[in-house]
Amino acid sequence: MTAHKKTQTQLIHAPRKAPQYIETVQPPLFRASTIIFKSTSHLFDRHWTDAYDYSYGTHGTPTTFTLADNIAQIEGGTYCLLAPSGLSAINLVNSAVLNSGDEVWVADNIYGPNLEHLNNLQARYGIQVKIYNPIDAHSFQPTEKAKLIWLEAAGSVTLEFPDLKNLVKKAQQTNVLTALDNTWGAGLAFNAFDFSNKHLSVDITVHALTKYPSGGGDILMGSVVTRDQQLHHKLYRMHAIQGISVSGDDTAQIQRSLAHMSLRYDQQSKSAVTLLDWLQQQPHFSQVLHPSHADSAGHSFWSEICTTGKSAGLVSVIFKPEYDLAAIRKFCDSLSLFKLGFSWGGPISLAMLYDLKKMRSLENTHLQQGLLVRFCIGLEHPEDLIQDIQNALKQIE
Numbered sequence: 001m002t003a004h005k006k007t008q009t010q011l012i013h014a015p016r017k018a019p020q021y022i023e024t025v026q027p028p029l030f031r032a033s034t035i036i037f038k039s040t041s042h043l044f045d046r047h048w049t050d051a052y053d054y055s056y057g058t059h060g061t062p063t064t065f066t067l068a069d070n071i072a073q074i075e076g077g078t079y080c081l082l083a084p085s086g087l088s089a090i091n092l093v094n095s096a097v098l099n100s101g102d103e104v105w106v107a108d109n110i111y112g113p114n115l116e117h118l119n120n121l122q123a124r125y126g127i128q129v130k131i132y133n134p135i136d137a138h139s140f141q142p143t144e145k146a147k148l149i150w151l152e153a154a155g156s157v158t159l160e161f162p163d164l165k166n167l168v169k170k171a172q173q174t175n176v177l178t179a180l181d182n183t184w185g186a187g188l189a190f191n192a193f194d195f196s197n198k199h200l201s202v203d204i205t206v207h208a209l210t211k212y213p214s215g216g217g218d219i220l221m222g223s224v225v226t227r228d229q230q231l232h233h234k235l236y237r238m239h240a241i242q243g244i245s246v247s248g249d250d251t252a253q254i255q256r257s258l259a260h261m262s263l264r265y266d267q268q269s270k271s272a273v274t275l276l277d278w279l280q281q282q283p284h285f286s287q288v289l290h291p292s293h294a295d296s297a298g299h300s301f302w303s304e305i306c307t308t309g310k311s312a313g314l315v316s317v318i319f320k321p322e323y324d325l326a327a328i329r330k331f332c333d334s335l336s337l338f339k340l341g342f343s344w345g346g347p348i349s350l351a352m353l354y355d356l357k358k359m360r361s362l363e364n365t366h367l368q369q370g371l372l373v374r375f376c377i378g379l380e381h382p383e384d385l386i387q388d389i390q391n392a393l394k395q396i397e
């Protein structure tokens with residue numbers, strides 16, 4: 001900026017631009033609402049389908065596109081849209097795909113707020129919500145009105161791994177779009193866009209980047225990944241109409257954490273299996289739930305699809321019926337390293353108490369009666385975590 005400009009002007013116009021050749025370990029951070037056009041030609045020659053024609057902060061910056069491209073690649077897809085939370089990514093799919101009178105299928109173990117959103121759409125727009133059993137593909141009986149099926153592998157509380165192959169095959173045969181909540185697999189446990197040697201693929205993956213990609217328990221974000229350009233444009237249009245956007249700072253933080261996501265995922269996966277082995281030997285539980293456990297519902301589907309052997313960091317236990325709510329609350333309150341809280345994928349281990357009776361619509365034959373505690377394994381040493389659970393169990397003996 002030349003010296004003859006007034007101070008007020010100088011304060012606004014930055015004196016230095018980064019040279020083109022500079023390279024840093026992390027990509028530069030762009031914060032933007034306004035994006036400055038080079039000329040009126042740049043302003044008028046844009047086409048809405050070309051996201052990289054930078055135009056306004058809500059449509060993306062190099063910072064958001066870098067993360068989006070990374071997530072698309074990790075998940076095995078082509079296109080990716082970012083949303084301010086996992087739930088808003090889910091809602092984006094529902095609002096872009098479903099119309100009044102359509103039928104949508106959800107697994108009985110679906111992430112609760114997704115079902116709540118769909119029930120809300122049902123009440124207001126006459127969208128029919130139907131429930132299927134994720135480990136029994138025959139329970140998915142789409143009519144000609146069926147538009148979308150939500151899959152979740154594994155269910156995030158009871159950890160059933162669904163019969164993905166047969167559910168997706170049936171959806172394809174009946175022209176039903178498949179959307180997978182891929183938060184558990186994180187693009188690391190299996191490839192949702194090719195999860196069999198026969199190129200079987202879901203149409204859409206949604207990922208709560210809040211969990212493993214963030215890894216800090218401090219940032220909320222979600223993604224919607226697709227391979228089909230037309231479908232992506234449909235979602236992109238709704239993304240733009242609804243003004244869905246993410247902060248540059250949050251995006252840069254998640255981009256930074258991606259570098260070690262697979263190392264964290266592998267460690268949390270291993271620690272969960274160590275805990276699983278120990279939990280299975282304790283007399284307090286009627287069931288220990290984890291997809292790698294032979295007695296867990298959907299174990300054979302997990303073995304078939306997660307050939308990496310990875311299984312995230314979630315383990316749930318169902319207490320024997322003699323342990324009532326007061327006892328389980330005492331157990332949870334006695335934990336010290338495990339903190340009581342929602343979410344997963346962060347450094348701190350978390351525990352959460354659920355009453356299954358209030359969470360399922362179908363008759364369950366694979367789940368014992370009783371109260372459930374879900375453990376989300378953090379990055380602490382698994383021996384310390386075992387000790388923590390052992391101490392808390394002693395309080396209720």
Ligand SMILES: Cc1ncc(COP(=O)(O)O)c(C=O)c1O
Nearest residue numbers: 085086087111156183208210221
């Ligand atoms: C399986 C699953 N999907 C989606 C979400 C929503 O993510 P967010 O918390 O970013 O809205 C969660 C959050 O707990 C989840 O467990």
